[in-house]
Amino acid sequence: xxxxxxxxxxxxxxxxxxxxxxxxxxxxxxxxxxxxxxxxxxxxxxxxxxxxxxxxxxxxxxxxxxxxxxxxxxxxxxxxxxxxxxxxxxxxxxxxxxxxxxxxxxxxxxxxxxxxxxxxxxxxxxxxxxxxxxxxxxxxxxxxxxxxxxxxxxxxxxxxxxxxxxxxxxxxxxxxxxxxxxxxxxxxxxxxxxxxxxxxxxxxxxxxxxxxxxxxxxxxxxxxxxxxxxxxxxxxxxxxxxxxxxxxxxxxxxxxxxxxxxxxxxxxxxxxxxxxxxxxxxxxxxxxxxxxxxxxxxxxxxxxxxxxxxxxxxx
Amino acid sequence: xxxxxxxxxxxxxxxxxxxxxxxxxxxxxxxxxxxxxxxxxxxxxxxxxxxxxxxxxxxxxxxxxxxxxxxxxxxxxxxxxxxxxxxxxxxxxxxxxxxxxxxxxxxxxxxxxxxxxxxxxxxxxxxxxxxxxxxxxxxxxxxxxxxxxxxxxxxxxxxxxxxxxxxxxxxxxxxxxxxxxxxxxxxxxxxxxxxxxxxxxxxxxxxxxxxxxxxxxxxxxxxxxxxxxxxxxxxxxxxxxxxxxxxxxxxxxxxxxxxxxxxxxxxxxxxxxxxxxxxxxxxxxxxxxxxxxxxxxxxxxxxxxxxxxxxxxxxxxxxxxxxxxxxxxxxxxxxxxxxxxxxxxxxxxxxxxxxxxxxxxxxxxxxxxxxxxxxxxxxxxxxxxxx
Numbered sequence: 001x002x003x004x005x006x007x008x009x010x011x012x013x014x015x016x017x018x019x020x021x022x023x024x025x026x027x028x029x030x031x032x033x034x035x036x037x038x039x040x041x042x043x044x045x046x047x048x049x050x051x052x053x054x055x056x057x058x059x060x061x062x063x064x065x066x067x068x069x070x071x072x073x074x075x076x077x078x079x080x081x082x083x084x085x086x087x088x089x090x091x092x093x094x095x096x097x098x099x100x101x102x103x104x105x106x107x108x109x110x111x112x113x114x115x116x117x118x119x120x121x122x123x124x125x126x127x128x129x130x131x132x133x134x135x136x137x138x139x140x141x142x143x144x145x146x147x148x149x150x151x152x153x154x155x156x157x158x159x160x161x162x163x164x165x166x167x168x169x170x171x172x173x174x175x176x177x178x179x180x181x182x183x184x185x186x187x188x189x190x191x192x193x194x195x196x197x198x199x200x201x202x203x204x205x206x207x208x209x210x211x212x213x214x215x216x217x218x219x220x221x222x223x224x225x226x227x228x229x230x231x232x233x234x235x236x237x238x239x240x241x242x243x244x245x246x247x248x249x250x251x252x253x254x255x256x257x258x259x260x261x262x263x264x265x266x267x268x269x270x271x272x273x274x275x276x277x278x279x280x281x282x283x284x285x286x287x288x289x290x291x292x293x294x295x296x297x298x299x300x301x302x303x304x305x306x307x308x309x310x311x312x313x314x315x
Numbered sequence: 316x317x318x319x320x321x322x323x324x325x326x327x328x329x330x331x332x333x334x335x336x337x338x339x340x341x342x343x344x345x346x347x348x349x350x351x352x353x354x355x356x357x358x359x360x361x362x363x364x365x366x367x368x369x370x371x372x373x374x375x376x377x378x379x380x381x382x383x384x385x386x387x388x389x390x391x392x393x394x395x396x397x398x399x400x401x402x403x404x405x406x407x408x409x410x411x412x413x414x415x416x417x418x419x420x421x422x423x424x425x426x427x428x429x430x431x432x433x434x435x436x437x438x439x440x441x442x443x444x445x446x447x448x449x450x451x452x453x454x455x456x457x458x459x460x461x462x463x464x465x466x467x468x469x470x471x472x473x474x475x476x477x478x479x480x481x482x483x484x485x486x487x488x489x490x491x492x493x494x495x496x497x498x499x500x501x502x503x504x505x506x507x508x509x510x511x512x513x514x515x516x517x518x519x520x521x522x523x524x525x526x527x528x529x530x531x532x533x534x535x536x537x538x539x540x541x542x543x544x545x546x547x548x549x550x551x552x553x554x555x556x557x558x559x560x561x562x563x564x565x566x567x568x569x570x571x572x573x574x575x576x577x578x579x580x581x582x583x584x585x586x587x588x589x590x591x592x593x594x595x596x597x598x599x600x601x602x603x604x605x606x607x608x609x610x611x612x613x614x615x616x617x618x619x620x621x622x623x624x625x626x627x628x629x630x631x632x633x634x635x636x637x638x639x640x641x642x643x644x645x646x647x648x649x650x651x652x653x654x655x656x657x658x659x660x661x662x663x664x665x666x667x668x669x670x671x672x673x674x675x676x677x678x679x680x681x682x683x684x685x686x687x688x689x690x691x692x693x694x695x696x697x698x699x700x701x702x
Contacts, residue, residue, distance in 0.1 A: 062540065082546060094537045114545065
């Protein structure tokens, strides 16, 4: 957990308390309280429909919270949306630049909306930085997913924001483009930019300085990757051998076994209580039909466990 | 069992089933889309009502100004006969010819009757004095019936007044001469009326649709989210979206004007600059109204339908298609709150009558008012968040 260090205000980029938002009576974000320190890459994780997008939209002034308050870069998220829009770059989940404008035209549009001096020049520099030089006059709608995402990021950082809110920026993008994208994010963070990025990918979560896990409107875990894994207190066995499918069926019936997940040629058996898990699997471990090894819980194990628990709570 | 499975999805029954599924789906969607549903009901209904009741190509009770320079029995008889014909409604009494001219230019009256001095005396003397009737013939169909009725009057209008020694003047030919001046469009050519009107009609339709789609398109394409996350406000967005179309509208207007002069030989009696200035105002007016629809509609189809819903009364009740004064009062009232009605008065006034800005001040004021109202609604309606 981030120690609720009440340091100088400038150290905190995002500081919100008890944000609530519901649509048509359906609660989407519930009592969300979070702090993000400046200069961090903060991963925002959670299943589909868990309220990640809604939270990001509340942070950048696109949605008004039903209750709760907070600041973004020190600006009130309710009252100072104008300032927030000026200093926060928001990259939407769906590509939302103009498909019928070229890369250059889109960037010039953004530069002009942000009232940058010499918008043409700013757009030209952005095109260079993005390595889009030979595509500058291509229509944005004709670009591949990876290039669209690169353009969207370029448009976001063009007005030199202090905070980036990225909503699943790498969904549907190939691994190479994803890696390039993350390298760019780390470069930006090194220059002092704060980045809040929502994602589904575990490997991306591990590239963040800190992560927060949100499910069905509730913030369930916060901290560095190691802290989140440790705080889940999951015990884990990795099983290899034959007929794993049958074993999985058998294991799922047992009390003390909370999760059974096949990983390639192995099976991850996870329990929230080490003693109970060990007791429940003692007889199977004794037989030499399978090979049992103690494993470390992965972030994915933790998340799937959290997801299962929150579903239990709100079923 | 396996034969049953193989047959699944084939045959008329299955086809009907798919049709039914589609039918129900469409029905549900239509029911959910209230605005589309309302327009589908309202358009035919409106057409029926408008075509059925509003159209009268033989309008009565046309406003008339009288300039009576002869206070005689005959003057009074003639005026009451005009009233009795139901075609004329004496709304103004003028004392000078200038007054008559300005009323005609402003379009406040359709007819002017001038009874010259000594009309009664000359009539009794059998000198066949002339009565002057000026008709605003900009729209020939609006005056045709009234002029015919007037001519029918001449033979019998004074039969009861011509008694005693003057009785011999009764019968044919009439004891006076009726001079009818068809002002502004002496040949009664319909195209002179239609072409300036068409300019307004075309501009209304094209301008409305341009902007009606603009906001809904942003929403449908998902670009609105990005736009709203940037520091730009609704007024900037609105004016930015309207501006390019002002140029397009001006271009359209230029083309129509050129066609009006060269193809239809429509005269340009008034000032071209006045016409251009007021036309630009009219263009902005329609763009603002279209933009307002765009902020109210939730998708492009709705925006299109709202535009047509607005265009229809413009077409039918503005005086473009049917003489304005031939419509019942309620239809005229609706007509008064449509921009095209005022623009038609402007184009016909400037091009055919030579009216200036002073004559058209009310129409100018109405256009400014409509524009500000539409923009106000649009800015108020524009959703700055995704709430």
